[in-house]
Amino acid sequence: CVIRCSGTFYDKNGRFLTKQVEYETVWAHGGNCGIDDLDAIAQIDRLDDDFGIDTIEMGATIAVAMEAGVAEFGDAQAAINLVKEVGKGSDIGRILGNGAAVTGKVFGVERVPVVKNQSMPAYDxxxxxxxxxxxxxxxxxxxxxxxxxxxxxxxxxxxxxxxxxxxxxxxxxxxxxxxxxxxxxxxxxxxxxxxxxxxxxxxxxxxxxxxxxxxxxxxxxxxxxxxxxxxxxxxxxxxxxxxxxxxxxxxxxxxxxxxxxxxxxxxxxxxxxxxxxxx
CATH class of the missing domain: 1.10.599.10 (Aldehyde Ferredoxin Oxidoreductase Protein, subunit A, domain 3)
Incomplete structure (x- = not known):
């Protein structure tokens, strides 16, 4: 493609992690969740890809779960573990895997940024x-x-x-x-x-x-x-x-x-x- 917006991402030790992490992904799993570790964000991005999950939707979902007290904002390892639960198909994973709207309903979070049950991207x-x-x-x-x-x-x-x-x-x-x-x-x-x-x-x-x-x-x-x-x-x-x-x-x-x-x-x-x- 002449746009050439794709690339590769390597962690701080020079090991390949995933494709180049895109803007929306950095926001959704980063600032939106209070996470400032780019390597952790890239790891979550790789998990999203492996499990077939949209990064915007999962970032919003993790943030809603954090709002509900399932994890603390800024806890990168907790976010990684939650995405892994989606891959396992556990009870919590099945809730999160259904997106932010369902997660908000299950945990009683009223302020959920969705329209037609689809999560909003980075722009307020x-x-x-x-x-x-x-x-x-x-x-x-x-x-x-x-x-x-x-x-x-x-x-x-x-x-x-x-x-x-x-x-x-x-x-x-x-x-x-x-x-x-x-x-x-x-x-x-x-x-x-x-x-x-x-x-x-x-x-x-x-x-x-x-x-x-x-x-x-x-x-x-x-x-x-x-x-x-x-x-x-x-x-x-x-x-x-x-x-x-x-x-x-x-x-x-x-x-x-x-x-x-x-x-x-x-x-x-x-x-x-x-x-x-x-x-």
């Missing part, structure tokens, strides 16, 4: 409100890659929208979700979106590549229509599975508990969230 929706809209309304659950509003909220890519305010976030997330659904359908890496958002000729290059490969004649409007078609199909599936607009919501504590240092809450209303897929 109170201070990056565009990604909060994506978390709430993407068909898959709290998926940052479905509409990466961080690009515009924080990085200034494709324009700027104030991350701390609700204004403009619905339109931002909607457009990004449509574009991402289309790009995902081509098999292209989502990271090409950074270039596409900022360079008109790069988007045209993508169209030329698709058209040349498929013998098609797609325009920008066709790509937009493709993204909307994909999202409508996904939402139809969800509706038939019993999900409603009530599932397109963040947990209440994000709306009620201000997050330092900006001391803001998630300000996009339910009525505004319901407009994301109104196209």
């Amino acid at each position: 929706p109170r201070t990056v409100q565009g990604i909060g809209v994506t978390y709430a309304t993407t068909t898959m659950g709290a998926d940052h890659t479905a509409g990466y509003a961080v690009a515009t909220n924080l990085l200034g890519i494709g324009g700027t929208v104030d991350p701390l305010k609700p204004e403009g976030q619905v339109e931002l997330s909607k457009n990004l979700q449509i574009a991402t659904a289309a790009i995902d359908s081509t098999g292209m890496c989502v990271f090409i979106a950074f270039a596409i958002l900022d360079q008109a000729d790069t988007f045209q290059a993508l169209l030329d590549l698709i058209n040349g490969f498929a013998g098609a004649n797609l325009t920008a409007d066709d790509v937009n229509a493709l993204g909307m078609k994909v999202l409508k199909m996904e939402r139809k599936f969800n509706a038939e599975a019993g999900l409603t607009n009530k599932d397109d919501r963040l947990p209440d504590y994000f709306k009620k508990e201000p997050l330092p240092p900006h001391n803001v809450t998630f300000g996009v209303t339910d009525e505004e969230l319901d407009q994301v897929h109104n196209y």
